[in-house]
C-alpha cells in the first residue's frame with residue numbers, strides 16, 4: 001500500500017486543541033483524583049467526542065464501575081499478543097509500572113514502549129511530539145505491521161491528540177487509542193477498544209482494494225468469526241460443531257496477527273461469544289455481517305446456538321436439525337456423566353460468567369447468583385432469559401460489595417469469584433475458585449466444556465473438610481491482639497485497672 005506522509009508538516013503542526021493546562025495542576029490526575037474530576041478535565045481538553053463514544057459503548061449503569069484492575073491492561077494485552085505489533089504506553093510512570101508488571105506476570109515476553117512526560121512536556125505539547133518520534137522510531141516495516149499507542153488517564157484528561165499521528169508510516173499502521181480508567185469501566189472492555197480500532201482500520205483498507213489473504217488461504221466453507229478471548233481448545237471445538245452445518249470457524253477476535261482481521265471481516269457471521277465487544281460489533285455490522293449472541297455451552301445453549309448460527313448463515317432447517325441430532329446427545333451424556341451437586345455463587349470480570357453459570361446449572365448445580373463486571377448487552381440476552389427462568393439472580397456491573405452480599409445471603413458450598421471474593425470465602429472456611437485463572441482458562445464449549453468444568457468444580461467442593469480443618473487450626477491467628485508484627489511472643493495485656501469511683505458532687509470537699 002502506498003504511503004503518503006508529510007513528516008515536515010507534522011513536525012511544524014501544533015496540536016489542534018491546546019492541552020488542558022488546568023488539568024495538570026494540583027493532585028488532580030490519577031485513579032485517586034476521582035472520575036468526575038478526570039472527566040471534567042478531559043471534556044475541557046476537547047475529548048468530549050471520545051468520552052461520549054466510550055459512554056455509549058460501555059455504559060456504567062445500573063451499578064457503579066466495578067472494582068477491577070487498571071482497564072488499560074486489556075488493550076495492552078491485546079497489543080502484546082499480536083505478532084509484529086509494537087505497543088507504546090503514554091501515561092504516568094506509576095501506571096506504566098503497574099501495567100508492564102502485570103503484562104509480564106501474564107507472560108508477555110515482549111517489550112512495552114513508554115513515552116514518559118512531565119508537567120512541562122505535557123502542557124507545551126512536547127509530549128505529543130515525543131510520542132510522534134517514538135512512533136516513527138518503532139514503525140519499521142521489517143519488524144511491524146502495526147504500532148499501537150495507548151493514552152492512559154493523564155494524557156487523555158489533558159487532551160493529548162493521538163488522532164493527529166500519521167495513519168501509516170512506510171506501510172506500518174499507526175493506531176492511537178484513548179483508554180482512560182474514567183471512561184472504560186473494565187479491562188475486558190478495553191480489549192474491545194483496541195480490537196474495534198483495528199477492525200475499523202482493516203475495514204477501510206479492505207474497502208480500498210485487495211488485502212492480504214489468511215495465512216492458510218481462504219476457507220472453502222463460509223466461516224464464523226469468534227468474538228472474545230477464549231481457551232485455545234474452544235475454537236477447535238466450535239469448528240467441529242460448525243462442520244455439520246457446512247461452516248467453518250473463522251479467526252478469534254482479538255486476533256493474533258493483522259491479516260486475521262481481514263479474514264474476520266470476511267466471515268459470513270460473527271459469534272459474539274463474549275458479549276461486550278460493542279466497538280468490534282459496530283465494525284462487523286458496518287461490513288454487513290450478522291451477529292449471533294450466546295455460545296455453544298451445555299445442551300440447551302448448544303442447541304439454540306446451532307439454530308441461530310444456521311439461520312444467520314442461511315443453512316437449511318433440516319441440516320441444522322441433523323447437526324443438533326448428531327451433537328446434542330453426546331453433550332447430554334457428558335453432563336449426566338459428571339454431575340455437580342451443591343450451591344455455587346459465581347462472579348467475575350471476564351464476560352463469560354453467564355455462560356459458565358448455564359453450564360453449572362445444566363450440570364445440576366444450584367446457582368442462585370451470578371455477578372459480572374460487564375454490562376447487559378443484546379448479545380447475552382439469550383443467557384439472561386435462560387438463567388432467570390431457572391431462578392438465577394444476575395447482577396451486571398456487579399461490585400465487590402454485591403458479590404460479598406450474595407455470598408452471605410446464599411451461603412454457597414463453593415464461591416467462584418474474583419480474588420477478594422475467593423479470599424473472603426476461604427477465610428470463612430468455604431471452598432472457592434478464582435474465576436479468571438481456574439474457570440475461564442478451561443474449555444467451556446461443546447462436549448469438552450461439559451466434562452472439564454465439572455472436574456474442577458467437584459474437586460473444589462470435595463475440599464470442604466480440609467477448609468474446616470484449616471479454619472479450626474488457624475482460628476484467631478493474625479486477628480485481634482495477635483495481629484501485626486511482633487519481635488517477641490505476644491502477651492495478653494493485663495486488663496486495665498478499674499477506674500476509681502467518682503464521688504457524687506455533694507461529697508466533694
Ligand code: SF4
Nearest residue numbers: 031070095152153181
Ligand atoms: S491509567 Fe490505570 S492505573 Fe493509571 S490512573 Fe488510569 S486507571 Fe489508574
